Amino acid sequence: MTHTAAETPRGPKPQRMTAGRIGLYAFLLVSAVFFLLPFYVMLVTSLKTMPEIQHGSIFALPSKATIEPWIVAWSKACTGANCDGIRVGLLNSFEILVPSVILSIGLGAINGYALSFWRPKAGNIVLTTLLLGAFIPYQVFIYPLVRMLSFVSLYNTLPGIVIVHTIFGLPIMTLLFRNYYEAMPADLFRAGRVDGGGFWTIFFRLILPMSGPILVVALILQVTGIWNDFLFGLIFAGRQHLPMTVQLNNVVNTTMGTKAYNVNMAATILTALVPLVVYFVSGRWFVRGIAAGAVKG
Amino acid sequence: MDTSVAVRDLKISYGALDVIKDLQLEIARGEFLVLLGPSGCGKSTLLNAIAGLIDVADGEVWISGRNVTWEEPKDRGIGMVFQSYALYPQMSVEKNLSFSLRVARHDRADIERRVARAAEILQIEPLLKRKPAHLSGGQRQRVAIGRALVRDVDVFLFDEPLSNLDAKLRVDLRVEIKRLHQRLENTMIYVTHDQIEALTLADRIAVMKGGVIQQLDDPLTIYNRPKNRFVAEFIGSPSMNFFEGSILEKDGRRVFDADGMKVPLPCDLAPKVEPGRAVSLGVRPEHIRIGEMGTNSDEAALRGTIDIEEPMGPDTLVWIRTGERTLAARCPADARYPPGQTVPFVFDMRFASIFDAKSGERL
Amino acid sequence: MKPRRLRNVAAQTALIPSWLIVIFAYIGTIAWTIRISFTSSGIFPHYDWVGLKQYDRLFDSHRWVVSVQNLAIFGVIFIVGCLVLGFLLAVFLDQKIRGEGILRTLFLYPYAMSFIVTGLVWQWILNPTLGIEQAMHAWGWSSFSFDWLARGDRAIYLVAFAGIWQSAGLVMAILLAGLRGIDEDLWKAARVDGIPAWRIYLSVVIPMLSGMFVTALVLLGIAVVKVYDLVVAMTGGGPGISTEVPAKFVIDYLFNRQNVALATAAASVMFVAVFVVVGPWLYSQYLRRRPGEAS
Numbered sequence: 001m002t003h004t005a006a007e008t009p010r011g012p013k014p015q016r017m018t019a020g021r022i023g024l025y026a027f028l029l030v031s032a033v034f035f036l037l038p039f040y041v042m043l044v045t046s047l048k049t050m051p052e053i054q055h056g057s058i059f060a061l062p063s064k065a066t067i068e069p070w071i072v073a074w075s076k077a078c079t080g081a082n083c084d085g086i087r088v089g090l091l092n093s094f095e096i097l098v099p100s101v102i103l104s105i106g107l108g109a110i111n112g113y114a115l116s117f118w119r120p121k122a123g124n125i126v127l128t129t130l131l132l133g134a135f136i137p138y139q140v141f142i143y144p145l146v147r148m149l150s151f152v153s154l155y156n157t158l159p160g161i162v163i164v165h166t167i168f169g170l171p172i173m174t175l176l177f178r179n180y181y182e183a184m185p186a187d188l189f190r191a192g193r194v195d196g197g198g199f200w201t202i203f204f205r206l207i208l209p210m211s212g213p214i215l216v217v218a219l220i221l222q223v224t225g226i227w228n229d230f231l232f233g234l235i236f237a238g239r240q241h242l243p244m245t246v247q248l249n250n251v252v253n254t255t256m257g258t259k260a261y262n263v264n265m266a267a268t269i270l271t272a273l274v275p276l277v278v279y280f281v282s283g284r285w286f287v288r289g290i291a292a293g294a295v296k297g
Numbered sequence: 298m299d300t301s302v303a304v305r306d307l308k309i310s311y312g313a314l315d316v317i318k319d320l321q322l323e324i325a326r327g328e329f330l331v332l333l334g335p336s337g338c339g340k341s342t343l344l345n346a347i348a349g350l351i352d353v354a355d356g357e358v359w360i361s362g363r364n365v366t367w368e369e370p371k372d373r374g375i376g377m378v379f380q381s382y383a384l385y386p387q388m389s390v391e392k393n394l395s396f397s398l399r400v401a402r403h404d405r406a407d408i409e410r411r412v413a414r415a416a417e418i419l420q421i422e423p424l425l426k427r428k429p430a431h432l433s434g435g436q437r438q439r440v441a442i443g444r445a446l447v448r449d450v451d452v453f454l455f456d457e458p459l460s461n462l463d464a465k466l467r468v469d470l471r472v473e474i475k476r477l478h479q480r481l482e483n484t485m486i487y488v489t490h491d492q493i494e495a496l497t498l499a500d501r502i503a504v505m506k507g508g509v510i511q512q513l514d515d516p517l518t519i520y521n522r523p524k525n526r527f528v529a530e531f532i533g534s535p536s537m538n539f540f541e542g543s544i545l546e547k548d549g550r551r552v553f554d555a556d557g558m559k560v561p562l563p564c565d566l567a568p569k570v571e572p573g574r575a576v577s578l579g580v581r582p583e584h585i586r587i588g589e590m591g592t593n594s595d596e597a598a599l600r601g602t603i604d605i606e607e608p609m610g611p612d613t614l615v616w617i618r619t620g621e622r623t624l625a626a627r628c629p630a631d632a633r634y635p636p637g638q639t640v641p642f643v644f645d646m647r648f649a650s651i652f653d654a655k656s657g658e659r660l
Numbered sequence: 661m662k663p664r665r666l667r668n669v670a671a672q673t674a675l676i677p678s679w680l681i682v683i684f685a686y687i688g689t690i691a692w693t694i695r696i697s698f699t700s701s702g703i704f705p706h707y708d709w710v711g712l713k714q715y716d717r718l719f720d721s722h723r724w725v726v727s728v729q730n731l732a733i734f735g736v737i738f739i740v741g742c743l744v745l746g747f748l749l750a751v752f753l754d755q756k757i758r759g760e761g762i763l764r765t766l767f768l769y770p771y772a773m774s775f776i777v778t779g780l781v782w783q784w785i786l787n788p789t790l791g792i793e794q795a796m797h798a799w800g801w802s803s804f805s806f807d808w809l810a811r812g813d814r815a816i817y818l819v820a821f822a823g824i825w826q827s828a829g830l831v832m833a834i835l836l837a838g839l840r841g842i843d844e845d846l847w848k849a850a851r852v853d854g855i856p857a858w859r860i861y862l863s864v865v866i867p868m869l870s871g872m873f874v875t876a877l878v879l880l881g882i883a884v885v886k887v888y889d890l891v892v893a894m895t896g897g898g899p900g901i902s903t904e905v906p907a908k909f910v911i912d913y914l915f916n917r918q919n920v921a922l923a924t925a926a927a928s929v930m931f932v933a934v935f936v937v938v939g940p941w942l943y944s945q946y947l948r949r950r951p952g953e954a955s
Contacts, residue, residue: 009357012352012355024752024755028763032766032767037785038825053790058784058794113674114674120668125682132939135942136931136938139907139926142910142914144688148684170681200670224772228773228775229774230888230892249780249893253893268781286768287768290771348848369851370852371852379848381843385846385863385864400855444853
């Protein structure tokens with residue numbers, strides 16, 4: 001390459017916006033619109049009146065925003081004969097969520113700890129079965145589980161659904177904690193043993209205080225996972241404890257007469273709110289959860 | 298000088314921070330230049346700028362008589378070897394070596410000839426079918442060098458190529474790089490933080506600190522006549538012994554004085570320093586001899602107590618306490634130096650360096 | 661030191677709940693399900709033996725055949741779509757662009773939401789009369805018509821499309837982590853060697869990320885086999901039975917149509933299919949690599 005004296009290359013190379021670069025940004029922009037659009041539609045629809053929905057574009061902003069649909073969705077929307085709104089489901093979901101999350105994380109942590117540091121006999125059988133269980137469609141387990149829970153009178157009860165969530169959260173939780181503890185230096189555990197610690201002492205005094213990051217990841221995974229569950233809630237929770245997702249689907253898909261799309265969208269946003277808040281608050285931790293939970297079923 | 302690589306008025310900034318400012322460097326054809334310095338001194342940044350991997354904020358880069366400041370790395374006639382080898386993990390050694398040639402659409406015979414030559418020079422013929430994962434660190438680095446070799450370039454750039462290897466391999470490969478340079482006679486620019494690598498390999502060493510070349514000289518000059526305190530301290534292990542003091546005039550001779558430790562300056566040094574000036578005196582461990590003063594008039598006699606004795610094999614390092622100071626002396630290995638013993642020792646002032654206390658510059 | 665047996669008593673005790681779960685909730689239920697599939701059970705199970713009769717009925721059932729076909733269509737579109745879109749997003753995000761953090765957050769947020777929410781939103785957007793169609797009319801394109809959600813031969817594609825919207829971010833997140841793990845020197849070496857970026861992606865990066873691709877593939881594959889809520893929320897299996905899937909078939913026959921034997925036969929087929937695919941992969945991934953733990 002030759003340059004005339006007037007344009008002797010010196011200093012930074014002149015920046016040109018290349019065609020490739022423009023295409024790249026264009027693609028990302030279009031993708032961003034694609035991913036955002038449904039949320040935008042949900043939001044504007046929930047703020048419109050029904051006549052406006054019936055005659056306008058779904059993408060248009062509301063001509064006169066109303067929060068009436070939100071009030072209806074929250075406290076008046078009907079599922080079958082009940083017209084108490086989606087708030088009932090919200091409470092149910094929390095009632096299911098809290099004990100299920102605590103139980104599954106606790107059990108998973110103990111499992112992971114026992115399997116990685118203590119290597120008990122036949123521990124591998126537990127691990128392998130749980131691992132396989134993470135991949136098998138739930139449909140295989142459901143019917144016998146219904147029978148078993150009926151047998152001990154827990155079918156269609158709150159403890160019943162909590163047990164089910166604990167059972168099916170166990171594989172991913174066990175694996176998550178096991179992999180984390182496997183990566184911990186074994187010398188630490190040996191030092192604890194030499195200092196006379198037993199199984200539980202080492203767990204509570206030594207291992208658990210060092211499990212902060214993985215506990216956060218487990219919390220994110222379980223809160224979003226259990227909140228978003230539909231199948232187990234539908235089958236095991238019973239009429240009194242239907243979680244929000246099931247209620248939402250009932251509100252939207254079984255209403256008789258004209259569908260109130262604005263109410264439906266308000267209810268949908270309300271249902272999505274908890275996992276979305278978890279997602280936006282946790283940020284990079286959520287991504288870590290995906291990476292750590294790469295075997296999630 | 299037949300210039301191979303030239304850097305003129307170079308400035309490199311990260312945001313508002315100038316990491317390199319107004320740097321000048323000329324490298325002769327066939328020269329082996331080592332950029333040496335502690336981490337963060339800008340040596341890798343300079344190498345990357347020569348390679349065209351980072352944008353310069355100002356200045357020019359010339360390679361083989363062409364101004365390449367705005368050119369892509371591939372058009373600069375350079376080959377580069379990285380610390381992490383940067384081999385393509387899914388390709389066999391042969392594919393690694395030939396990848397750039399295949400992309401540039403060389404004909405098959407030419408590719409084979411070049412790969413065979415590189416493999417022969419680096420003695421990696423038996424490895425050609427293997428994947429990088431099945432090679433040792435030393436073998437990987439050879440392949441990385443081979444990848445630069447097949448491209449038949451004028452200038453080789455090495456970015457800490459031996460830092461990931463263990464000590465023994467490092468010595469082996471160091472020798473091979475030197476042999477390679479003798480055989481190919483290419484220009485080579487080599488970045489390292491290891492002074493032994495620098496001293497053994499280089500035709501010239503550029504010692505860098507804070508984005509500035511502190512001294513650019515051949516290895517022996519760098520070692521024996523460091524331009525400032527930084528260079529003096531950075532080169533040599535254990536470090537040069539330093540004494541802070543000032544110059545006195547005594548019996549018609551100029552004397553270095555530090556808390557009562559008085560050392561007469563040799564004739565060639567004496568005229569350069571006027572009395573009363575605050576200076577530091579630097580003496581390398583091998584220029585301290587335990588024993589009484591001999592007939593050599595450029596020696597200075599002192600006394601101290603032996604603190605610790607460290608046999609190193611070929612010689613023994615003796616740490617001597619004198620007053621508040623502890624200094625290292627490299628002594629013959631055939632004698633013993635019992636700790637606690639008070640001994641006389643002398644400085645060989647012919648090799649001593651004197652630096653201005655304030656500026657740190659050599660006087 | 662105490663003998664190994666004593667040392668492990670506490671550990672074994674701690675594992676008792678897991679053993680119970682493994683034995684009853686996993687192994688026991690699978691065996692039970694398979695056993696029922698060989699009976700003639702209706703609403704309630706009874707334990708006679710009719711051989712493979714339920715399986716014959718199952719594969720003669722039009723609804724099951726449609727379900728399996730739908731699963732295949734959904735699976736291919738969903739997996740290929742997620743992998744391609746996810747990979748492109750990851751690669752483009754990795755080009756030192758502005759606003760990367762915001763974009764990354766945007767691409768992944770649907771994955772935080774449930775399939776129920778996903779299904780309901782897209783059901784609304786794709787509403788044959790009030791959705792996109794009416795929006796296009798409002799913008800003056802009066803001949804525009806888009807009624808795929810009401811068409812039996814097209815609705816399943818839209819379900820897959822909604823699935824891609826929800827899960828593409830997952831693939832992006834996994835692959836982006838992989839791309840970030842690639843040695844910076846590799847890119848420098850490629851620039852010095854004059855190898856164009858697309859060539860590096862094709863010949864070097866994609867092979868390097870093969871493990872991540874497999875992980876993504878497995879995750880998506882599991883989602884495909886389990887797909888239930890998305891269909892329930894978006895189409896309810898309709899129009900007609902045109903978007904039915906196996907998971908929904910099982911639940912419907914268990915609880916609404918009260919044909920337990922047929923439902924368990926379908927579940928068993930799902931189980932065997934997954935086991936055949938996942939078993940070898942799991943073995944190679946987790947068990948073979950750690951021979952030290954085999955005892």
